[in-house]
Amino acid sequence: MFEGIEVQEQALLAPYTTLHIGGPAQYLAFPKNQDELLSLLQEANAHHLPIYLLGGGSNLLVNDDGVQGLVIYLAGDFAQVEISDSKDHIWVGTAFSFPKLTRLCLELGWEIALGWSGVPGLVGGALKMNAGTRLGEIGEVVCQVEAVTPAGKLILSHDQMGFAYRHTAFPKDAILCRAELYYPQANPQKKAELLAKASQLAKTRKATQPKQRSAGSMFKNPPGDYAGRLIEACGLKGTQIGGACISQVHANFIVNQGQATAKEMLALSEFAQKRVYDQFGIELEYEVRRWGF
Numbered sequence: 330m331f332e333g334i335e336v337q338e339q340a341l342l343a344p345y346t347t348l349h350i351g352g353p354a355q356y357l358a359f360p361k362n363q364d365e366l367l368s369l370l371q372e373a374n375a376h377h378l379p380i381y382l383l384g385g386g387s388n389l390l391v392n393d394d395g396v397q398g399l400v401i402y403l404a405g406d407f408a409q410v411e412i413s414d415s416k417d418h419i420w421v422g423t424a425f426s427f428p429k430l431t432r433l434c435l436e437l438g439w440e441i442a443l444g445w446s447g448v449p450g451l452v453g454g455a456l457k458m459n460a461g462t463r464l465g466e467i468g469e470v471v472c473q474v475e476a477v478t479p480a481g482k483l484i485l486s487h488d489q490m491g492f493a494y495r496h497t498a499f500p501k502d503a504i505l506c507r508a509e510l511y512y513p514q515a516n517p518q519k520k521a522e523l524l525a526k527a528s529q530l531a532k533t534r535k536a537t538q539p540k541q542r543s544a545g546s547m548f549k550n551p552p553g554d555y556a557g558r559l560i561e562a563c564g565l566k567g568t569q570i571g572g573a574c575i576s577q578v579h580a581n582f583i584v585n586q587g588q589a590t591a592k593e594m595l596a597l598s599e600f601a602q603k604r605v606y607d608q609f610g611i612e613l614e615y616e617v618r619r620w621g622f
């Protein structure tokens with residue numbers, strides 16, 4: 330199976346996630362271009378294997394027993410980037426580092442990139458999650474995305490992607506491959522100013538987010554409120570189950586104190602979700618993607 334493509338069997342996923350939690354993937358494949366990706370998807374489909382796309386693993390909780398099926402980690406051509414002479418267009422592969430893209434955008438004078446400065450992971454995960462902060466989201470600059478599904482290659486326009494707060498409407502089986510970004514106000518002369526602002530934002534992040542391993546915010550903010558405020562108001566900061574702990578620094582971050590299992594992380598997040606519901610009648614929606622549960 331999967332001839333000519335690098336594939337590992339029973340490969341541990343923990344090292345691919347920022348939480349450092351997660352058992353093995355039945356198959357972990359590293360396609361280098363869209364043709365290899367298409368043939369992988371078609372073969373997985375023919376064998377009825379579930380398909381998972383792994384980006385930087387910074388928004389993932391993978392079960393301790395791992396996942397049955399094919400996990401895909403894009404490599405090769407997917408990590409390329411190109412900039413137009415006018416500096417207002419970028420074509421970027423989805424395996425390109427998102428922090429590196431952010432830095433590049435700031436150097437080109439794309440002020441909007443301050444909105445997602447400090448977000449880890451890869452470009453593909455950022456597109457899928459519409460990564461950002463209240464200062465801006467990546468979806469605002471995405472014109473179109475090339476994607477591959479088992480049925481073939483397709484190009485999606487901005488309006489087909491349904492960008493909203495930590496939400497997109499990509500076809501369920503679409504693997505995002507390459508994005509065209511456009512920011513008409515690009516002004517490379519602002520580089521120094523923007524880098525200084527980004528460094529200030531990084532300091533704020535450092536002071537307001539935990540240092541331990543996490544997958545970022547566990548829950549989305551409900552309309553008009555903050556998941557962290559609600560969890561904190563339930564008195565849950567510092568609550569632990571095994572090695573999982575609700576951060577003392579930011580209650581919407583559930584951290585791995587060293588040896589936490591996925592089951593402990595999930596149990597603690599469900600406990601927080603239930604306490605918030607009991608106290609405020611608000612059902613927190615997961616932001617973190619959970620695999621294999």
Ligand SMILES: Cc1cc2nc3c(=O)[nH]c(=O)nc-3n(C[C@H](O)[C@H](O)[C@H](O)COP(=O)(O)OP(=O)(O)OC[C@H]3O[C@@H](n4cnc5c(N)ncnc54)[C@H](O)[C@@H]3O)c2cc1C
Nearest residue numbers: 382384385386387388450451453454455457460461505545
């Ligand atoms: C310390 C910390 C701080 C964070 N701060 C923020 C923040 O301020 N704002 C914010 O928005 N997020 C934040 N996050 C969450 C996370 O970094 C973002 O959601 C990030 O964009 C996820 O990218 P990733 O490559 O790691 O995706 P992954 O975690 O690997 O995957 C996330 C989802 O995207 C899918 N996916 C990934 N690549 C593709 C692709 N090519 N095609 C189709 N689907 C794909 C995966 O299947 C999965 O469903 C933070 C996380 C951490 C650990």
